[in-house]
Amino acid sequence: MICTGCSCLCDDIVIRDGKIFHACRKGVKHLRAEKATPSINSKPVSIEEALKAAGKIVKNANNLVIFGLDTIPCEAQEKAIELAEAKNAVIDDCSSFCLGDFVELILKKKVPTATLDEVRDKAYVILYWGSNPHQSLPRHMSRFTYYPRSGKRQRGYEEDRYLAVVDVRMSETAKLAKKGGRFVMGNDLDVIDSFFKAMEGKAGKHPEVAAILKEMQKADFNVIFGGLGLRYGLKGDYSRFVELIEKLNEISRVVFIPAGFHANMRGFNELMFKKTGFINAYDFSSGERITFGEAVKHADTALVIGSDPVKSLPPYIAARLAEINTVVVNPSQSLTARIAKVVIPTSISGVGQGGTMVRSDGLTVELEPFEESVSDAEVIISLLEVV
Ligand code: SF4
Known part of the structure; x- marks a missing residue:
């Protein structure tokens, strides 16, 4: 069956003899609600x-x-x-x-997007921006993004994925990125500005974004997941962010998918x-x-x-x-x-x-x-x- 506990819509859930298999804790709580x-x-x-x-x-x-x-x-x-x-x-x-504005950007074709299946099979840089899937989408990383060995990414997260996080706090996902990828802590507009500067060969307020850019250049498919932190950080003006995605697409294919909703x-x-x-x-x-x-x-x-x-x-x-x-x-x-x-x-x-x-x-x-x-x-x- 399909779990409807979050927008991952996991399709591998089994209920046998009253027990729920494969669902995360959030899913079990959802399926067993009073x-x-x-x-x-x-x-x-x-x-x-x-x-x-x-x-x-x-x-x-x-x-x-x-x-x-x-x-x-x-x-x-x-x-x-x-x-x-x-x-x-x-x-x-x-x-x-929540993330309606991001869905609108996609429906109005202002940003390029892809399916999660494509991400699972092809994506190298996985950038969670203002999103902590560990809490909001518990099986996102294991089913679709960082952990799967699939398609062109058979060597898994050890060699075939690069995890990056932009957030204002040290979330569980940020801790993981700090260990094996890159974590940037800061104001969203400053981070966007730093990406632009890095592409011009200059150092912005967050020079560490240059490492993410370098990794993006290595692959032909990368993804940015935008969460509530990014949505509120941009304060209703998405133009600079849309411009950034356009610019990133000059160096490699970079798609955008909203992350973390019902x-x-x-x-x-x-x-x-x-x-x-x-x-x-x-x-x-x-x-x-x-x-x-x-x-x-x-x-x-x-x-x-x-x-x-x-x-x-x-x-x-x-x-x-x-x-x-x-x-x-x-x-x-x-x-x-x-x-x-x-x-x-x-x-x-x-x-x-x-x-x-x-x-x-x-x-x-x-x-x-x-x-x-x-x-x-x-x-x-x-x-x-x-x-
Ligand atoms: S991640 Fe968890 S809550 Fe979300 S659909 Fe899958 S099992 Fe359900």
């Missing part, structure tokens, strides 16, 4: 009652915001977008706080881009961009699907969700479910519901569920029927 109970105002009810109550709330909403969606299959995301359109609502996912964030970004020209944060009533963080301030109803914003977003959002009519659709018991008016449990993607997801590199993956239970698409379709 199931949510259907409830209205924190009182347990049947799923039919919860669905009916949710339908009434969503139908009567004057200002609806739909949020989450990154852990559910594309088919359910499509229905949620349809619901947002039918209600003239705002729809957004975690990518507006299982199907890219699927949502692609669907939204096709439908609206925006990758996220869209208001169907005005046709303009607005993030969940802003929209929730004015909303009277929030439909949170496959996400736990109370756990991961700023406290004012949690306070607002507790004030308005919040409906949660989620497989597990979350902090947001605790403050919701109605909770509807669904199955974990890949376990009790199938469909497709899009991996971080754009590859479409088919989920093969092995048990039947309530899917997100079914719940959203029942809401659509009511409105």
